[in-house]
Amino acid sequence: MRSKRKILCHSLAILFISSAVSCLPANAAEPQGKQPAPAASAQQSAKVPADRKITPGGAELYAKAPEPLTVAQCAQCHSSVFSKIKSDGGRHQIHCQDCHQQFHSYSPVKNNWNEIMPKCSQCHTEPHGPKFPNCMTCHVIPHTPLNVPLNDLLAKECGNCHTGPSSELTQNPSAHTQQGCTACHHTKHGNIPSCMECHEPHIPDQPLEACKSCHPVHRPLQIAYEPGSEATCGACHEKVYKTWTASPSKHSGVACAKCHPKHGQLPQCTNCHTQPHDPKMLAKFPRCLDCHIDAHNPPVNK
Numbered sequence: 001m002r003s004k005r006k007i008l009c010h011s012l013a014i015l016f017i018s019s020a021v022s023c024l025p026a027n028a029a030e031p032q033g034k035q036p037a038p039a040a041s042a043q044q045s046a047k048v049p050a051d052r053k054i055t056p057g058g059a060e061l062y063a064k065a066p067e068p069l070t071v072a073q074c075a076q077c078h079s080s081v082f083s084k085i086k087s088d089g090g091r092h093q094i095h096c097q098d099c100h101q102q103f104h105s106y107s108p109v110k111n112n113w114n115e116i117m118p119k120c121s122q123c124h125t126e127p128h129g130p131k132f133p134n135c136m137t138c139h140v141i142p143h144t145p146l147n148v149p150l151n152d153l154l155a156k157e158c159g160n161c162h163t164g165p166s167s168e169l170t171q172n173p174s175a176h177t178q179q180g181c182t183a184c185h186h187t188k189h190g191n192i193p194s195c196m197e198c199h200e201p202h203i204p205d206q207p208l209e210a211c212k213s214c215h216p217v218h219r220p221l222q223i224a225y226e227p228g229s230e231a232t233c234g235a236c237h238e239k240v241y242k243t244w245t246a247s248p249s250k251h252s253g254v255a256c257a258k259c260h261p262k263h264g265q266l267p268q269c270t271n272c273h274t275q276p277h278d279p280k281m282l283a284k285f286p287r288c289l290d291c292h293i294d295a296h297n298p299p300v301n302k
């Protein structure tokens with residue numbers, strides 16, 4: 001560039017010098033000083049200063065028709081929305097624009113936020129029925145829809161969605177009926193507490209599953225159990241348990257639950273022993289335990 005400009009100046013100088021006779025000397029000096037100057041400044045304004053970065057490409061950049069933004073592209077600016085959906089979006093991990101049919105059109109002047117924001121009814125009907133039309137009172141953040149805060153508002157409604165547990169509790173009065181749902185389900189919606197948060201087990205190392213199988217939690221006094229629970233029975237009925245365990249009788253091979261299938265219920269010997277003796281003898285001595293003494297340790301003939 002520089003060398004070209006020099007050549008131009010020199011050739012102009014030679015031209016002027018050679019025609020110096022016919023030209024005015026005053027003018028002769030001017031072109032040397034002024035004329036190349038405008039030429040030089042015009043060229044400088046068409047140039048971008050060298051220290052400014054310009055991406056190469058030119059017209060090529062404009063050859064391709066624009067494509068809709070991808071989720072990742074939205075995320076380049078909305079990184080926090082993206083990471084929330086990524087970690088806790090659940091089944092809302094769909095394209096932003098499936099929901100946001102219009103965006104970047106909010107205007108505080110028009111006050112149109114609610115108008116342009118997606119509506120749940122674009123895709124959902126009323127999954128909990130007509131009692132719950134205002135979705136976002138509970139699903140407060142649409143990007144993480146399962147994050148439903150456990151607050152007083154929700155606590156008032158437990159029984160309207162979970163009719164099973166609430167009617168179980170009311171139909172089977174127990175100390176648990178006195179507890180509100182959120183006394184137990186207290187950390188967040190859907191949380192299942194351990195019985196041991198509030199109770200000691202009957203015997204050491206008793207597994208949680210055992211508690212639940214004997215005490216259905218919403219009706220804990222409807223106790224149900226099966227053979228295999230002898231040690232638990234023994235926690236409260238120690239004397240019987242010891243007698244039964246130590247007995248040489250075949251009754252020590254019969255589970256507590258076989259004779260007492262419901263808690264507190266006492267069996268008839270004749271439930272299992274139909275014709276043990278001569279009916280004449282039994283007519284005389286109707287109480288089996290008059291002779292057999294202890295159901296948990298009947299005398300044995302050896």
Ligand code: HEC
Nearest residue numbers: 071074075078081082092094095096099100117118119142
């Ligand atoms: C299931 C539908 C749904 C999807 C999918 C969704 N959004 Fe939203 N988004 C909404 C709704 C509804 C609101 C309005 C929330 C409000 O008014 O509080 C919203 C609000 C916003 C807002 C403004 C409020 C805020 O939280 O910052 C931004 C920004 C936004 N969304 C960006 C995105 C981006 C980016 C994606 C994809 C990565 C996306 N959204 C995916 C439904 C959705």
Ligand code: HEC
Nearest residue numbers: 069073074075076077078096097100102103104105106116
């Ligand atoms: C180049 C950056 C950029 C990209 C890419 C971008 N946004 Fe935005 N978006 C913004 C800015 C800036 C705002 C206004 C400030 C704010 O709310 O964060 C905004 C606001 C929003 C809002 C709330 C206000 C309104 O007017 O809607 C939504 C919804 C939204 N963007 C959705 C999207 C979606 C969906 C995509 C992808 C299709 C996207 N944005 C891509 C920068 C971007």
Ligand code: HEC
Nearest residue numbers: 089090091092098099118119120122123135139142145146
């Ligand atoms: C563009 C459609 C669309 C919109 C708008 C939309 N959702 Fe969804 N939503 C879905 C899809 C798809 C699923 C997946 C389950 C399905 O197929 O029914 C879903 C699932 C959910 C789930 C269960 C999430 C999970 O991980 O199990 C909740 C809760 C939910 N939506 C609430 C809302 C609420 C509240 C709104 C309004 C703020 C809303 N949705 C708006 C499409 C949408």
Ligand code: HEC
Nearest residue numbers: 120124125126127132133134135137138146148157189190
């Ligand atoms: C009173 C609070 C409340 C309201 C109002 C509410 N929901 Fe829910 N919704 C919940 C709770 C709690 C869940 C269970 C979330 C979970 O699984 O942890 C839920 C679950 C869902 C699910 C997932 C259902 C499933 O079986 O997987 C969808 C979809 C949903 N809601 C959509 C909606 C829509 C749409 C509306 C508005 C028409 C709405 N909800 C109104 C509290 C509410």
Ligand code: HEC
Nearest residue numbers: 128132154155157158159161162181182185189190191192
């Ligand atoms: C708007 C309806 C709605 C309300 C209100 C609601 N839930 Fe739920 N809840 C659901 C849905 C939907 C699920 C997930 C599907 C299911 O397992 O039934 C769920 C799940 C649960 C679960 C886990 C079930 C499991 O099998 O793991 C518990 C526990 C629960 N809710 C307790 C509560 C309690 C306590 C309240 C009141 C503080 C409450 N819910 C309020 C709809 C609701």
Ligand code: HEC
Nearest residue numbers: 158159162165166169176179180181184185192193212217
């Ligand atoms: C004394 C504590 C306690 C109270 C009070 C309680 N729950 Fe539960 N709930 C539990 C436990 C523990 C489980 C788990 C039971 C299991 O795994 O067998 C459970 C399970 C559930 C479940 C899921 C299983 C099912 O039965 O559907 C729902 C829903 C539920 N409770 C709702 C409620 C509601 C609604 C209330 C109030 C009306 C309530 N609970 C009161 C402790 C409690």
Ligand code: HEC
Nearest residue numbers: 174175176183184193194195197198211212215217220221
């Ligand atoms: C959040 C605390 C809490 C949790 C969790 C809890 N309970 Fe209770 N439960 C109580 C209270 C309070 C009482 C009444 C006072 C007492 O007996 O300690 C009670 C009483 C009981 C009773 C006697 C009921 C009556 O009416 O006399 C049984 C049986 C029982 N719980 C079993 C369980 C079992 C089994 C679990 C687990 C599935 C469980 N509880 C979980 C708080 C709880």
Ligand code: HEC
Nearest residue numbers: 195196199200201202206207210211214223225229232263
């Ligand atoms: C084999 C059945 C069985 C198992 C397993 C069992 N229980 Fe019990 N539980 C009972 C019986 C029977 C009672 C006495 C009920 C009565 O007084 O009429 C009882 C009473 C209770 C009571 C009332 C208070 C008391 O001590 O008298 C609580 C609380 C209790 N159980 C909690 C639990 C917990 C927690 C677990 C698990 C660690 C558990 N139970 C396991 C059968 C069982």
Ligand code: HEC
Nearest residue numbers: 202225229232233234235236237256257260263264265266
């Ligand atoms: C937590 C303590 C506890 C446990 C565990 C327990 N019981 Fe009991 N049981 C009692 C109490 C208290 C009574 C007396 C009050 C009543 O009838 O509910 C009783 C009563 C009985 C009675 C009736 C006694 C009579 O004189 O009429 C039988 C039978 C019985 N239990 C058997 C069992 C068996 C079998 C098990 C094991 C599956 C068991 N119990 C576990 C506390 C317990």
Ligand code: HEC
Nearest residue numbers: 230233234237240241244251254255256259266267295296
């Ligand atoms: C072969 C049947 C049978 C077996 C097995 C059995 N019982 Fe009994 N149990 C009875 C009968 C019958 C009575 C009533 C005795 C009476 O009327 O004096 C009784 C009475 C009781 C009583 C109340 C009277 C008392 O002695 O305290 C308790 C408690 C009891 N059983 C607990 C248990 C336990 C715990 C086990 C297991 C360790 C068990 N039983 C095993 C038949 C059985």
Ligand code: HEC
Nearest residue numbers: 249250251254258259267268269271272288292295298300
């Ligand atoms: C749930 C059933 C059941 C009940 C109830 C029951 N028994 Fe038994 N009994 C048995 C079984 C099983 C045997 C062992 C039979 C065998 O192996 O031949 C047995 C054995 C006996 C024996 C023989 C003991 C031995 O070691 O040889 C006597 C005696 C006896 N029972 C008496 C009684 C009396 C008395 C009662 C009432 C207090 C009673 N039984 C209630 C199931 C029961």
Ligand code: HEC
Nearest residue numbers: 269270273276277282285286287288290291292299300301
């Ligand atoms: C008058 C006393 C007496 C009465 C009452 C009595 N038993 Fe016995 N029972 C005996 C004697 C004695 C034996 C045999 C002794 C032995 O062989 O151990 C016996 C044996 C048994 C045997 C074991 C039979 C075998 O083949 O091993 C059973 C089972 C039995 N009795 C059940 C009953 C039942 C059930 C009743 C009540 C309906 C009852 N007994 C009433 C005295 C009696």
